[in-house]
Amino acid sequence: MTPSMDLGRLRADFPILERRIRGRPLVYLDSAATSQKPQAVIDALVDCYRNYNANVHRGVYSISEEATEKYEGARDKVQGLIGAAKRESIVFVRSTTEAINLVAYSWGRQNIGPGDEILLTEMEHHSNLVPWQILAAEKGAVLRHLSVSEEGTLDLDEARRLITERTKLVGVAHMSNVLGTINPVKELGRLAHQAGAVMLVDGAQSVPHLPVDVRDLDCDFLAASGHKMLGPTGIGFLYGKTELLESMPPFMGGGDMISQVWLDHASYNDLPWKFEAGTPNFADAIGLGVAVDYLQAIGMDVIREHEKQLTAYALGTLGELPDVQVHGPRDIDIRGGAVSFCLGDVHPHDLAQVLDQEGVCIRAGHHCCHPLMRKLGVSATARASFYLYNTENEVDVLVSSLDKARAMFGQFGPAGN
Amino acid sequence: MSLPLDDLYREIILDHYKRPRNRGELDPHTVRAEGNNPLCGDEIQVDVRLADGKIEAIAFQGRGCSISQASASMMTEAVKDQDLKDVAELVDIFKRMMHGEDVDLDELGDIEALEGVQKFPVRIKCALLAWTTLEQALDEAAEETP
Numbered sequence: 001m002t003p004s005m006d007l008g009r010l011r012a013d014f015p016i017l018e019r020r021i022r023g024r025p026l027v028y029l030d031s032a033a034t035s036q037k038p039q040a041v042i043d044a045l046v047d048c049y050r051n052y053n054a055n056v057h058r059g060v061y062s063i064s065e066e067a068t069e070k071y072e073g074a075r076d077k078v079q080g081l082i083g084a085a086k087r088e089s090i091v092f093v094r095s096t097t098e099a100i101n102l103v104a105y106s107w108g109r110q111n112i113g114p115g116d117e118i119l120l121t122e123m124e125h126h127s128n129l130v131p132w133q134i135l136a137a138e139k140g141a142v143l144r145h146l147s148v149s150e151e152g153t154l155d156l157d158e159a160r161r162l163i164t165e166r167t168k169l170v171g172v173a174h175m176s177n178v179l180g181t182i183n184p185v186k187e188l189g190r191l192a193h194q195a196g197a198v199m200l201v202d203g204a205q206s207v208p209h210l211p212v213d214v215r216d217l218d219c220d221f222l223a224a225s226g227h228k229m230l231g232p233t234g235i236g237f238l239y240g241k242t243e244l245l246e247s248m249p250p251f252m253g254g255g256d257m258i259s260q261v262w263l264d265h266a267s268y269n270d271l272p273w274k275f276e277a278g279t280p281n282f283a284d285a286i287g288l289g290v291a292v293d294y295l296q297a298i299g300m301d302v303i304r305e306h307e308k309q310l311t312a313y314a315l316g317t318l319g320e321l322p323d324v325q326v327h328g329p330r331d332i333d334i335r336g337g338a339v340s341f342c343l344g345d346v347h348p349h350d351l352a353q354v355l356d357q358e359g360v361c362i363r364a365g366h367h368c369c370h371p372l373m374r375k376l377g378v379s380a381t382a383r384a385s386f387y388l389y390n391t392e393n394e395v396d397v398l399v400s401s402l403d404k405a406r407a408m409f410g411q412f413g414p415a416g417n
Numbered sequence: 418m419s420l421p422l423d424d425l426y427r428e429i430i431l432d433h434y435k436r437p438r439n440r441g442e443l444d445p446h447t448v449r450a451e452g453n454n455p456l457c458g459d460e461i462q463v464d465v466r467l468a469d470g471k472i473e474a475i476a477f478q479g480r481g482c483s484i485s486q487a488s489a490s491m492m493t494e495a496v497k498d499q500d501l502k503d504v505a506e507l508v509d510i511f512k513r514m515m516h517g518e519d520v521d522l523d524e525l526g527d528i529e530a531l532e533g534v535q536k537f538p539v540r541i542k543c544a545l546l547a548w549t550t551l552e553q554a555l556d557e558a559a560e561e562t563p
Binding site: 353364408 | 422425426431434456457458459460480481482483484537540543
């Protein structure tokens, strides 16, 4: 634990952590799927619906002005969190998935043609694979993928070979949701730019857990989800360089994204509203803004340090058990707190089911990464993932609970499993 | 919500998981079908040899959780040497049990042990995988032999 973080006090901010499951304390180790919410975020949603709920960018009356001000204020907070130069760069969307689809549909349909190459990696989440598959099939473009090494890392030499003048976009997860690997997106972006390609960073797992600065990374697009960073579900954002966003056609048409509309044509609104058709999810955006305040009050560097220590502790305890195989890098400097593992022959679903009995929540399955599972030679993994509110004691509970699974399933397991 | 794990992992289920019956491939076979559960990554292959309107032999292989594999093993024992009509009925009863309907458990024999699975909604698909794959195999066989 870092001295600058009072974990006891911090945990008290998250009411769900008081819950007991079957008489045992809730041990929530699935923050890579979704994070828990501090009371301040829950209160912000209630405050919005209770006190100033009104559609934004429309009403002349005071509560609409208040809602608009708070919604646009949330945009400023996100801008500050990721170090964007301009607020116009922040487009509110539903999720990381929607942000990537926005780029694939809008930028992709304008800029990708037959024979053009899109370079992704084998460790991408389905949300950074399928939108590009759809685009490539429609445009006759070619998909290429950086391979994942035994250690769960990417190889920059391979990237130098694969990024050519045919490459139009490089899209990479900043942090793998399965392996925890922090990828060298800054270097990849430099290679992409040297080849005249655009760099998209999937920040779903990095923005909640690391200091992320888009000016330092110099990426063209960054996508992230609010619910993984203490915010509500249903809100996320796309960061885009303004010159790119300006040049792109709208993603969806409707209210709010227009300047003037005639029966047969329309002119579009300024950035970022050009990409925000329809009534935006302002309540959840405001909640996200409060989550950003919460994270920044602690400090992203402090959160990263806490998770580093916790992950090191997990790798040193869980990872050292003779019947546990951990996937992903061992070097704590290039990985975050998503720890995928297998316990002997025990199927991850059975393991997760037994752990649930102990109040321990872990994820079991393919984690929306079918290609990576194939690469690892497994059909599924168990995954424990940490956040600022997790403790070493919770890792201990996880480790000691494995005995129950061993007792029930250990040492047997059918052949070929 | 408090569900005893013993309801799910009955001893007979763990026994079938640890010592699966009729595991492997069948050569020759009348029909082979493959099924998978995209949610969990569970995979299964079912080989069936038909003779005189009966399942003369059946084998399965695949990978997945204890529930999916035990259910497959128990299914192969239950349908072997059975008339196709009876098999269809058994598949129907099993599916209805998994969807929470009251069924005559006496009809099911050992398979009744899987009844507890329906209290764990995310695991129902695991238990059903072998059965829907068998159904698919029998449908294919029926199409090929008019």
